[in-house]
Amino acid sequence: MENTMTLTLKVWRQNGPTETGRFETYKVDDISPDMSFLEMFDVLNESLINSGEEPIEVASDCREGICGTCGCMINGRAHGPEKATATCQLHMRKFKDGDTIVVEPWQAASFPVIKDLVVDRSPLDRIIEAGGYITVPTGSAPDANLIPVPKDAADTAFDAAACIGCGACVAACPNSAAQLFTSAKVQHLNLLPQGQAERWSRTEDMVETMEEYFGSCTNHGECHEACPKEIPLDFIAYTNRDYVKSKRKNRKLLGQIS
Amino acid sequence: MIGELRSRTPDGPIDEKWESHKFNMKLVNPANKRKFEIIVVGTGLAGASAAATLGELGYKVKAFTYHDSPRRAHSIAAQGGINGAKNYQNDGDSVHRLFYDTVKGGDYRSRESNVHRLAEVSLNIIDQCVGQGVPFAREYGGLLDNRSFGGAQVSRTFYARGQTGQQLLLGAYSALMRQVSAGTVELHTRSEMLDLIVHEGTAQGIVVRDLITGDIRSHTAHAVVLATGGYGNVYYLSTNAMMCNVTAGWRAHRRGALFANPCYTQIHPTCIPASDEFQSKLTLMSESLRNDGRIWVPREHDEVRSASDVPNIDRYYYLEEKYPSFGNLVPRDVASRNAKTVVDQGLGVGDLKNGVYLDFADAIARDGEDSIRERYGNLFQMYERITGEDPYKTPMRIYPATHYTMGGMWVDYELMSNVPGLFVVGEANFSDHGANRLGASALMQGLADGYFVLPYTIGNYLAPLLGQDPLSENDATCGNVVNEVAERTQKWLSINGTRSVDWFHRELGKLVWNYIGMERDKNGLEKALSEIPALREEFQKDVRVLGSGDSLNSSLEKVGRVADFFELAELKARDALEREESCGGHFRTESQTPEGEALRDDENFAHVAAWEWGGSSDTSILHKEELEFEHVPLTQRSYK
Numbered sequence: 001m002e003n004t005m006t007l008t009l010k011v012w013r014q015n016g017p018t019e020t021g022r023f024e025t026y027k028v029d030d031i032s033p034d035m036s037f038l039e040m041f042d043v044l045n046e047s048l049i050n051s052g053e054e055p056i057e058v059a060s061d062c063r064e065g066i067c068g069t070c071g072c073m074i075n076g077r078a079h080g081p082e083k084a085t086a087t088c089q090l091h092m093r094k095f096k097d098g099d100t101i102v103v104e105p106w107q108a109a110s111f112p113v114i115k116d117l118v119v120d121r122s123p124l125d126r127i128i129e130a131g132g133y134i135t136v137p138t139g140s141a142p143d144a145n146l147i148p149v150p151k152d153a154a155d156t157a158f159d160a161a162a163c164i165g166c167g168a169c170v171a172a173c174p175n176s177a178a179q180l181f182t183s184a185k186v187q188h189l190n191l192l193p194q195g196q197a198e199r200w201s202r203t204e205d206m207v208e209t210m211e212e213y214f215g216s217c218t219n220h221g222e223c224h225e226a227c228p229k230e231i232p233l234d235f236i237a238y239t240n241r242d243y244v245k246s247k248r249k250n251r252k253l254l255g256q257i258s
Numbered sequence: 259m260i261g262e263l264r265s266r267t268p269d270g271p272i273d274e275k276w277e278s279h280k281f282n283m284k285l286v287n288p289a290n291k292r293k294f295e296i297i298v299v300g301t302g303l304a305g306a307s308a309a310a311t312l313g314e315l316g317y318k319v320k321a322f323t324y325h326d327s328p329r330r331a332h333s334i335a336a337q338g339g340i341n342g343a344k345n346y347q348n349d350g351d352s353v354h355r356l357f358y359d360t361v362k363g364g365d366y367r368s369r370e371s372n373v374h375r376l377a378e379v380s381l382n383i384i385d386q387c388v389g390q391g392v393p394f395a396r397e398y399g400g401l402l403d404n405r406s407f408g409g410a411q412v413s414r415t416f417y418a419r420g421q422t423g424q425q426l427l428l429g430a431y432s433a434l435m436r437q438v439s440a441g442t443v444e445l446h447t448r449s450e451m452l453d454l455i456v457h458e459g460t461a462q463g464i465v466v467r468d469l470i471t472g473d474i475r476s477h478t479a480h481a482v483v484l485a486t487g488g489y490g491n492v493y494y495l496s497t498n499a500m501m502c503n504v505t506a507g508w509r510a511h512r513r514g515a516l517f518a519n520p521c522y523t524q525i526h527p528t529c530i531p532a533s534d535e536f537q538s539k540l541t542l543m544s545e546s547l548r549n550d551g552r553i554w555v556p557r558e559h560d561e562v563r564s565a566s567d568v569p570n571i572d573r574y575y576y577l578e579e580k581y582p583s584f585g586n587l588v589p590r591d592v593a594s595r596n597a598k599t600v601v602d603q604g605l606g607v608g609d610l611k612n613g614v615y616l617d618f619a620d621a622i623a624r625d626g627e628d629s630i631r632e633r634y635g636n637l638f639q640m641y642e643r644i645t646g647e648d649p650y651k652t653p654m655r656i657y658p659a660t661h662y663t664m665g666g667m668w669v670d671y672e673l674m675s676n677v678p679g680l681f682v683v684g685e686a687n688f689s690d691h692g693a694n695r696l697g698a699s700a701l702m703q704g705l706a707d708g709y710f711v712l713p714y715t716i717g718n719y720l721a722p723l724l725g726q727d728p729l730s731e732n733d734a735t736c737g738n739v740v741n742e743v744a745e746r747t748q749k750w751l752s753i754n755g756t757r758s759v760d761w762f763h764r765e766l767g768k769l770v771w772n773y774i775g776m777e778r779d780k781n782g783l784e785k786a787l788s789e790i791p792a793l794r795e796e797f798q799k800d801v802r803v804l805g806s807g808d809s810l811n812s813s814l815e816k817v818g819r820v821a822d823f824f825e826l827a828e829l830k831a832r833d834a835l836e837r838e839e840s841c842g843g844h845f846r847t848e849s850q851t852p853e854g855e856a857l858r859d860d861e862n863f864a865h866v867a868a869w870e871w872g873g874s875s876d877t878s879i880l881h882k883e884e885l886e887f888e889h890v891p892l893t894q895r896s897y898k
């Protein structure tokens with residue numbers, strides 16, 4: 001085929017969480033610009049298997065930019081060079097014949113490497129478990145149109161709800177903070193009328209669980225740059241505001257202050 | 259051999275069956291619920307909603323997923339919307355109409371009673387999701403917006419931009435995590451079910467491999483629920499996520515559960531065509547695009563002009579010409595088959611001549627680029643990212659791809675398989691869509707099963723078991739199944755052949771697509787039945803799985819899944835061969851009307867084909883559940 005590329009890949013290989021890792025260099029030929037970045041990895045892995053070498057573990061599932069399974073540091077950037085694009089949606093036409101591409105796993109103490117490019121992001125689930133829900137047992141919800149939601153509020157909540165939980169924001173942050181993820185999750189629910197009853201406990205619980213696992217935010221904004229869904233930084237401000245309020249409100253609810 | 263298949267459909271008028279059945283079923287009293295343990299495999303829409311609801315009710319639930327988080331299940335990728343017969347638009351919708359449309363849309367191959375129940379609970383689903391904070395689209399007044407989807411005559415589809423599945427799954431996942439936090443659900447991520455434990459004739463547990471440590475062990479419970487999704491990846495290329503597979507269901511099948519209608523597959527008409535041999539999956543372009551895009555191919559085989567230079571007279575708007583009243587909005591199966599016909603005639607477009615145009619030029623001229631951007635901006639962007647082409651300037655290229663599987667594990671009215679104690683929900687069962695699924699109905703069915711049906715019906719099975727402990731994990735049955743799984747795993751690692759798992763999966767996919775794809779005939783199906791087993795033998799001798807079984811090893815995960823796809827593929831061919839009629843997504847070229855439309859044979863085939871494993875892949879035994887249509891008269895579909 002015409003227009004195909006030859007590339008050099010420097011890929012992080014690590015056998016397990018406690019093993020030491022290293023970069024390995026591989027050459028791949030005949031890469032078509034229409035391939036996705038992960039299809040390029042498929043080609044490389046197939047050739048590794050053919051030559052008797054264990055394939056590189058690299059996570060993905062939907063390959064449509066929505067499940068949040070994929071994600072690596074590509075030339076030092078979370079999800080690579082294309083803005084608002086998850087690793088699986090990056091295509092090889094963004095690279096040039098002869099390029100060298102460095103590929104590493106997410107780097108954050110709270111995301112230990114499982115193998116090669118695959119990390120453990122389960123602390124994100126712990127934040128949800130702490131309060132990322134509205135308590136509405138099955139069958140107990142009122143008619144869906146009973147509570148009108150102003151379109152602006154619905155749209156803003158949606159912008160927050162678009163987060164795919166990939167963890168790129170953490171990987172991109174110099175402090176490995178999870179503020180963008182957490183605030184997206186908090187605000188999705190805090191902005192809706194349905195989310196008001198638990199607003200203050202949710203905010204406090206989720207933010208404090210986040211702090212148990214992740215570093216603190218010093219407003220670099222790298223998270224937003226890396227985010228495949230371009231989650232706005234505003235949500236962090238809203239969450240900080242809600243958090244401060246929640247401290248007072250929750251103490252009031254507990255009767256500690258009047 | 260199992261006996262007669264009983265659907266256990268309750269008596270009474272169709273619109274009272276569910277209500278009266280709920281009353282007649284045995285209840286487990288609240289204090290006793292915690293004495294029952296339930297395993298739920300799968301945490302997509304169906305599994306997460308089921309596990310969360312069972313946990314809320316007080317059962318002790320163990321939920322399993324091979325994903326690292328429940329939020330990653332394939333349900334996340336659904337774009338278009340979810341149906342609900344709310345009639346908020348006052349356009350004449352009703353439970354009865356949704357019921358009617360679904361039975362008819364399924365080409366009369368589903369069970370009326372199940373479909374009616376689905377339409378009834380669709381109302382509660384929408385309430386539940388809104389209560390959880392699912393941000394459905396709204397009107398300026400703050401009330402919910404709806405659209406008409408997939409050619410429906412009423413606007414009953416609720417949607418959340420182009421990511422309805424993600425928003426619904428986030429809702430179910432949050433409900434699930436609330437129960438994890440409450441301690442009623444024990445969540446096991448990165449844990450893959452590799453076998454079912456059947457003891458004294460009932461399902462009592464599963465064998466699971468920890469994907470990180472490779473540890474293989476059993477888990478037992480009073481009942482097992484499979485919510486493990488569809489088997490579309492038997493085609494290799496499909497719109498399904500890469501890891502979707504049939505293993506949980508197939509292993510249950512090998513332990514005695516019937517597999518129903520494996521030949522029913524939905525091929526979605528609007529996907530981005532493959533670009534080369536290494537294409538790993540296909541991406542769906544939402545069906546809604548057909549509302550404004552016009553589908554055409556050049557009339558000439560060797561057309562070299564770019565799309566915009568081809569004058570109208572040289573364009574073949576084949577759907578508009580053949581189906582003047584429905585035009586580009588004909589149902590999915592009709593649109594798909596017609597695209598195949600023109601591409602097979604050599605009229606395809608693109609470098610590989612493997613697509614047809616979906617052209618927005620007229621819509622842009624009529625409504626302006628801005629309004630098209632507002633309607634489809636996200637989709638156009640996604641298309642451009644994947645193909646590098648700008649659909650505002652050149653028409654999209656699309657081609658059909660496997661999308662959804664209507665077949666699955668046979669279940670009765672209570673969603674229980676023929677193996678007592680084994681329940682199956684969501685896409686993994688065969689129940690509600692007949693031979694063809696309507697758009698926006700899979701999300702509805704998954705959540706209906708998980709939130710509103712299974713949590714009731716499972717009690718009817720459990721109530722008499724009060725006082726019994728779950729099977730001990732030290733029981734010999736558990737040990738035996740664990741050993742079998744461990745041996746299978748070891749076997750794959752020791753073959754050390756010459757070709758990768760993906761290579762075999764791709765080759766299998768080609769056979770399945772060519773012979774059991776959009777059009778099937780006797781000759782091709784017989785070929786499939788000789789070529790698939792031949793390839794399978796080669797696979798068993800020559801597959802190469804490197805690495806070990808005691809750490810993350812995705813080739814090892816895949817090899818077991820592909821092995822099960824091989825056996826399923828054979829059954830699929832056999833089922834398609836046996837069904838000598840065309841219906842919905844199953845088109846037998848021998849059975850068509852003079853105009854080339856699918857021709858049903860209600861006299862001989864108005865039944866569910868439920869297959870029993872016979873000990874090897876060529877000895878499956880067919881059981882039939884006859885279908886009766888009392889409320890929706892059988893008619894031949896026509897879209898002219």
Ligand SMILES: Cc1cc2nc3c(=O)[nH]c(=O)nc-3n(C[C@H](O)[C@H](O)[C@H](O)COP(=O)(O)OP(=O)(O)OC[C@H]3O[C@@H](n4cnc5c(N)ncnc54)[C@H](O)[C@@H]3O)c2cc1C
Nearest residue numbers: 300301302303304333338339451487684685698699700701
């Ligand atoms: C691109 C796309 C768009 C779609 N759009 C729509 C739409 O607009 N409207 C609509 O109604 N439908 C749509 N569908 C269909 C719909 O999304 C699916 O049918 C539905 O979401 C399936 O849900 P589920 O819960 O049954 O299975 P899934 O969401 O597939 O979940 C399966 C679960 O089972 C787990 N699992 C599977 N096997 C095992 C195992 N052996 N061990 C442990 N865990 C296991 C997985 O980890 C996962 O958690 C779409 C489908 C696709 C592919």
Ligand code: SF4
Nearest residue numbers: 163164166167169227
């Ligand atoms: S905020 Fe963005 S980068 Fe962070 S997890 Fe969500 S989608 Fe990923």
Ligand code: FES
Nearest residue numbers: 061063068070088
């Ligand atoms: S694989 Fe799902 S977001 Fe990339």
